[in-house]
Amino acid sequence: MREHNFRLVGEGTGQALDIDQFDKDYQHLFIWDKANNKLVGAYRLGLVDTLLAKHGIQGLYSRTLFDYEHPFLATMGKSIEMGRSVIAEEYQKSMSALLLLWKGIAEFVHRHPDYTHLFGPVSISSDYSDVARQLLTDTMTLHHYDQDSAQHVSAPNPPKLAAHPNWNAQLLSALADMQLLSRVIARLDQGKGVPVLLRQYLSLNGKLVSFNVDPDFNNALDGLIVVDLRRVPQRSLARYMGSDNAGHYLHRHNHSTP
Template sequence: YRRLFLLLSENQYFRLNTYLMGSMDSRKELTQQTLHAEPIIAPILTETLENELLDLSEFKLLEQADFEVYCAPTPKMPQMMREIGRVREESFRDVGEGSGLSCDVDLFDPNYHQLFVWHKTNRELVGAYRLGLVDELIEQGGIHALYSTSLFKYDEAFIKTLGCSIELGRSVVAKQYQRNMHSLLLLWKGIASFVQRNPKYTHLFGPVSISNDYSPVARQLIASVMSVHYYDNDKAKLVSPTTPLERNDQEFWRPDMLSSLSQLPLLSKVLSRLERGIGIPVLLKQYLSMNGKLVCFNVDPAFNYTLDGLIVVDLTSVPEKKLGKYMGYDNAVKYQLAHKKM
């Protein structure tokens, strides 16, 4: 039976490839909306940022060669927040996203923590992540204090399924550090270090973007494959989009055809052919490698119509070797063992 299934999957894979290649002529259909974008602010003076860093020593999570990783409440770092906002907008516009504002800092930022990497020798920001401590945010402002409620409809019933959780978002790496995975690795080491210091947190969740660099058919394909192979159907019943992804006329595949794309390398290969070298979004691949599960998709009109998937990662079920890559193997074993005893 397994051999028959593999044969059927292989045939479906080739059929799907054939159909997708036939759609390439229309892949340039416009998805990006015209934005009347404001000019991006100038970089914050290096001396100003370094002076602020002197007051953030208690928030330093780790140091590796020339890189320092911090995670601090936003009010503690107003100048670095502006620099993060500048780098966000610059980087997001490059991939067909962006707020269109001169500095991407929103109404949620002041109540969140900002995790960021600083290069000591180059004296510049490398990348950043936004962390929302869900228990604290809800206590302060209720469920709508969470950024993701602006994209997805859910209530406390969904949050309760996550235990003690952290909302992640606004992941960004500065242009000059995007050539390799080291910067993203450092950000994830920072997240793991924060969790290790605050071990009550067991789940990460938040929107992961599929940018307008992808054609409409590719975005539909990614959403369809995720819905078949990487979905938490129970949690999905508790979440709905504020702006649903509209079905495209080019969505010609059937669910059974998608069975051939259960392996991420195959999906990435198909996307790479369809998108002229662009495979699975890096951050989506990162979450999936940690057993992340999607629960909903939404289109964000306020962020240049980016497609967002709401994804959930249960850190207590991530393979020890994988979690150990970021937290350190012994720390990962200790963390997961402590939660198994609860």
């Protein structure tokens, strides 16, 4: 299902199956439609402390896309690497599938509350035009970028950006509004808008730290994004974790925001 669905959006490995050496050591979260006996969606979770103990830093998938060492991981504390999010084609029209995936992630964090950070690559497929991809990159860099953490990460294959794009600082400043940004991208690229998963991470106050083009995934543009769950507003966290559990989690980490 991963390879089939990734190809639909201009990604994928080009192989018969999307499977790699990391799958066996990562946790896999599934949504199952009991009524129709079908797989709805899945997410891959890597428990960084466990992976480091077993394989060292080479055991992290994101390390194949971005160059970083232990100082970057130290900026996050106990973390989970996220990736390979997929929803079956017939369930993609409803947002409930993505919501259920994130409720599953939140339940995992609730059961393992020592984990405070989520991070991983979020893709902008090659189906997007070069102009749209650069506009997304420039906007994310201005409004949703962690310069401090970014000092610890570099991209082996950074995107080739135009030196003089067709927009100015005033336009980029206005595009802090996600709905406006989506409308602009939709005009550029036949109704595509901001990628759904990127919007999801940003709604949780996610911060980008680097961008890299992945030639092994049909030249998808990957942004390495970090979410500090302790900094997510309680109301937002409660949507996935439940009000009581969100309150307990934030209280455990001495954070509580409306």
